[in-house]
Amino acid sequence: MTQEINQGRRTALKTGGATAIFGLFVAAGLVRPNTALAQAAGWNQGAFAAKGVDGTVKALGGATPAQTKDVNWGSTPEIAENGAVVPVSITSSIPKTESISILVEKNPNTLSAVFTIPPGTDPSISTRVKMGESSAVYALIKADGKYYVAQRDIKVTLGGCGG
Amino acid sequence: MKYATHLRNALLAAAAAALLVSGCASTPRVSAEQAHDVLKTSFTERGQAKLDRLEQDDVQKTCSYGPGTAPSKEVLDALEKAQLAAIKFPADGKLLGDWRAGERIAQTGTGKQYSDNAAVPSGANCYACHQITPQEISYGTIGPSLLGYGKVRGNSEAILRYTYGKIYNSNAYTACSNMPRFGHQNILTEQQLKDVTALLLDPSSPVNK
Amino acid sequence: MADPMRIRAKMEGDKTVVRVLMSHEMETGQRKDSAGKTIPAMFIQEVTATCNGKTVLSAQWGTSISKNPYLQFAFSGAKAGDKVVVSWVDSKGDKRTDEAAIAA
C-alpha cells in the first residue's frame, strides 16, 4: 500500500561510504584501556576499546584483512528504521571459519562482538547491534588463521514527530 | 440556509457513525462542551504543558470536526480572513533569514512538549510532514512536497509574503489546515520564521538546487 | 538477579537452530541520566552455549550489542530432547544460566 505511493519519490541515497573507507586505514594506537570496568576472564579489553577497523583487527591479533565476497549478509537490512536495534546476520562460506566479528565503523568503539565458531557449529550468526549513525558495518572473518573482511553500508534514519 | 447546511451535516455525521458502528441502534451524541469537560478531568499539568492547553480558541473550536460535519464555506472563509488579519509581518520588512539555520529548525522536532525544556528554542519539525531538501530521505507526507519550492515560484514580494505568512499562520490561507500556526501560536520566533522562509526561497538553499 | 532468558532450540533437518533472548540493559556508559550524570557502562561481555557438555558457541560482546540481546545460531550433532545450556557474564560480574530442551 505504502509502496505504491512512494514509488514516485526517487531520491539519491546518501551513504557513509567514503568516510568508512578512510576509516579502514585509521592507524592503530588508539587503544584506550578502560580500567574502570570489571571484566570477564577471557574478555578482550583491548579489542573492544580499539577504534577503527585496522586497529581492531590488530588488537585481535591479526594483520590487515583481505577483502572477501564469501560473506552472506542474510536478512541484514540496508536501511535501519532505528539505530538502537539493527539486525545483523552474517554467514561465512570461507572454509575453516573460526570466528565471526561485527565491526561498526562509526561507533565510539568499533568492535561490537566476536563469535567463536567451534567445529560442528554453522559459521553463521544473527544478532542485533546499536548504531549511532549511518555507517559501514564489517564482517571480520577469521578462517584458518587468516583474517578476511566484507563491508555493508547501513543507513540509519530519523523518525518520530517529537524529535 | 445556514440551518439547512447544519441539518445536512448532522445527517451525514449520523450516517458516518452508523457505518462504523453497524448494528447499533442509537449512537449517543456528544457535544463539544461534554468532550471538553471529560478532558478537564483526564489530564494533569506537567512541565510546560498546563491545563489551559485544553481550552480551544476560535480556530480550534471550528476545526474540531469529524467526517461529514465540516463547517460551511462562509464559516471557513471568515476564519481565513480573521487569521490573515492577525499576521504580524516583521517591522524591518526583511523576510529572508539564514537558510542553514532554517534547515536545522526544519529538522528539529522538539518544543512545547511537557518533556521539553521550555528554555530551549522550539523546532518546526517540517520534515515530519514535508519533503524539503533532496538530501533528507526521512520525510513525511502529511503535507505537500516542498522540493524546488523557490525555483518554481520565484522570489517576488508576493511570494515572500505568502510564504512567511503561511508559516506564520497556515489557517490564513487554508482554514483548518493540519499545519501548526508557528508565528500566531508563538512556536517560532520572528528570526526563526525568517530562517525557515529562507530555507524555502533562498536560491542557494538545497531546496532550490 | 536478572530475569530468565528465553531460549528456543529446535531441530531443522539434522541441525539444531537456537534462538535466545536475554533480559539485559546493555548500558553503553555514554548515556546521561536526567540529572546529566553519566550512566555507568553495564553490559554482557561473554556468552557461552553448550550442548551435551560440548561448547557449541562462545562470544565476546561490547557495549554496542542492543538492549535485551537476541542471538541466533545453529549446530550439528544433537537430537530432540537434548538440552542447550546458555550462560552469560556481564561487566559487573552478574551471571545467568538457563537451559531449554531441543524441540523436534
Add this chain to the structure above:
Amino acid sequence: MMQWRGGALMLGAALVAVSVGAQAQSGGDTIKKIEEYRQALADGNPADLWEARGEDLWKQKRGPKNVSLERCDLGKGPGVVKGAYAELPRYFADADRVMDLESRLLHCMTTQQGMTRAEALKVPFGDGEKRSDMEALSAYVAGESRGVKMNVSQAHAKERQAYALGQKLFYYRGGPHDFACATCHGEANKRIRLQDLPNLTETKDAQKAYTTWPAYRVSQGELRTMQWRLNDCFRQQRFPFLEFGSDTSVALLTFLARNANGAEFNAPAIKR
C-alpha cells in the same frame, strides 16, 4: 584523525568501486528496505521476556491481601485470560464503568490484592531497571488473545457512550500546535518522517494498528501498552499529561478497539 598507510591503498580503490554502486540506489527503494528491516526484527521479539514476567506476576500472591490475580475477572469470568483482550474495553457491572485492560488490572490490583492506586501505578511505564508490572501484565494478557478475532461490544449504553465520546475526542484540537488525534490519523496513506500513519477511522488501518499493540519498541527497549501509546501521542500533541485509566483513555480506546472489530489480534508485536 585520518592517517593513510601506503600499503593499503590498493584495497581502498577496490572498496571505492563498491561504495559508488551503493550510491546509485534510489529513494524509491527506501520503503521496501524499511520493510526488510521490520521483517528482520520479527524473528526474535523481546516482548517474550515481558510476557513471561507478566505470567509470573499474574500467578504470584501479591499486595496486602496476598492473593494472585487468578480471580480477576477480565470480562470472561474470574481468572479467564484467554481471548479477554480481544473483547476489551467493555462494561463491568461491578465498577459500573467501561474499562480497558489496564484500568481493569488496576481495579483488580486495588480491590482484590488490596494495593493502593499509587502502589499499583508506581511504575506505569517502565524505564530500564525501573520495570513496570503493569506493562508486563498487559503483555501477558494481550498475548493470550493472539489469533482471536477482535470483538468489542456496543451492547451496553455506557459502551455506546464511550465510543461516541472517543470519536468526538479524536477530532478535538488543542494546544499550541492545534493538533488532534485526527491530524495524524485521520487520512489514509500518510506518513510522518518514514513511519506510516494508520488512518484510525478506516477499518483496515484501524485493525492493523490496534491488533499490533502492545509492542516492544526498539527505540526504547521497552514493551509499551495502549495506555502508553495514548500518553505519548498526547505528549507529542503538546497536550498536558493523560491520566492512567482516565475517561479520555477509556473512551479513545473503546473507539479504536471497536473500529478494529473482526481483525485477528496479533500482539505483543515489535515496532520501531
